[in-house]
Amino acid sequence: MNRLEQVRDALKGAGVDALWVSHPANVRTLTGFTSPADGKVLVTADAATLYTDARYTVQAQQESAIPQFIARPPETYRHAAAAVAGGRVGFEADHLTVAGLEELRTHWPEAELVALSGVVQELRQIKSAGELEAIRAAQTLADRVFAEVRPMIRAGVRELDVALEIENRLRQAGATAAFDVIVASGPRGAMPHGVASERVIEAGELVTVDMGARLNGYNSDMTRTVAVGEPSGEMRRVYRAVLEAEQAAVAAVKPGMRAAELDAIARDILAGHGLGEAFAHSLGHGVGLEVHEGPGLRGTSEDVLAAGMVITIEPGAYLPDVGGVRIEDLLLVTETGHEVLSHAPKEDV
Numbered sequence: 001m002n003r004l005e006q007v008r009d010a011l012k013g014a015g016v017d018a019l020w021v022s023h024p025a026n027v028r029t030l031t032g033f034t035s036p037a038d039g040k041v042l043v044t045a046d047a048a049t050l051y052t053d054a055r056y057t058v059q060a061q062q063e064s065a066i067p068q069f070i071a072r073p074p075e076t077y078r079h080a081a082a083a084v085a086g087g088r089v090g091f092e093a094d095h096l097t098v099a100g101l102e103e104l105r106t107h108w109p110e111a112e113l114v115a116l117s118g119v120v121q122e123l124r125q126i127k128s129a130g131e132l133e134a135i136r137a138a139q140t141l142a143d144r145v146f147a148e149v150r151p152m153i154r155a156g157v158r159e160l161d162v163a164l165e166i167e168n169r170l171r172q173a174g175a176t177a178a179f180d181v182i183v184a185s186g187p188r189g190a191m192p193h194g195v196a197s198e199r200v201i202e203a204g205e206l207v208t209v210d211m212g213a214r215l216n217g218y219n220s221d222m223t224r225t226v227a228v229g230e231p232s233g234e235m236r237r238v239y240r241a242v243l244e245a246e247q248a249a250v251a252a253v254k255p256g257m258r259a260a261e262l263d264a265i266a267r268d269i270l271a272g273h274g275l276g277e278a279f280a281h282s283l284g285h286g287v288g289l290e291v292h293e294g295p296g297l298r299g300t301s302e303d304v305l306a307a308g309m310v311i312t313i314e315p316g317a318y319l320p321d322v323g324g325v326r327i328e329d330l331l332l333v334t335e336t337g338h339e340v341l342s343h344a345p346k347e348d349v
Ligand SMILES: CSCC[C@H](N)C(=O)N[C@@H](C)C(=O)N[C@@H](C)C(=O)O
Pocket: 179, 180, 192, 193, 210, 211, 221, 222, 223, 281, 282, 283, 284, 285, 291, 292, 314, 328
């Protein structure tokens, strides 16, 4: 079943006749259109249309796997009105703005609008062979760039210059950074999302580098914490605890595993080292067209791992005013267990 057929199947299950798709990553997965922020898709039982405007006429013709209608609202809505009249039409409640919903109500008075959540996102959790190839390529590039830039992470260098070098090398390879590169040195390491600043790295510090490549629309995500000189005994102890938690969680990844259980494996190990409170975020997340997508690997998650999912495992420990450590790998869940997709070496701190 292709993704469009899967969506139609899901719509039947949800008791709706059509879906108005407004979330860019979902527009892209259903069409292949690479400017999905300027597109919408209407999926009905027997048709699917990409709506975008005249800036993209040629691009949409070249890229879209489904027929296109080139217009701007309100013409877009008027065109779709005939297909939705008299039916129950789902919309993506997590993405459609209140104003967007009002527009649908105004232009489709004969449709019953139904709030749906995560219909396409759930399908996106299982990657196709082509998607996997794209994610692998993104991670291979990220591994290469990290290896090239690692030697410049030393005392006297600004975090920003490390990040710029990473971004520049990703750009040169035809990619972009998947998100603002995180380079958090010394006490800034206590900020899980400490994007690179003007701070100058000092000897004896740990430096957390969290980076991803976005290549052909697909993302990678990986974190390494590296030592510059000799870090303190306390930070070495924290590093080893995080590494132990990461390795244990990675080893446990297999289909059928509950995400919450996986989160608990890492969290319990860190708690055993007195770092339970210091692990201030979830264990990981799915990666694909979005850096953060399903499944969610956190204590409250109902998600269960399945073959074909691409996930991160990324425990961390953050000590305010002292420093922090995060170690993150990108993994594919396979039929028999998992494959680690990120290969940048982890240092022996
Ligand atoms: C702004 S994208 C940052 C990507 C980074 N590698 C990352 O995923 N960091 C995690 C600490 C994170 O943000 N986790 C989320 C899913 C959370 O815990 O809510």
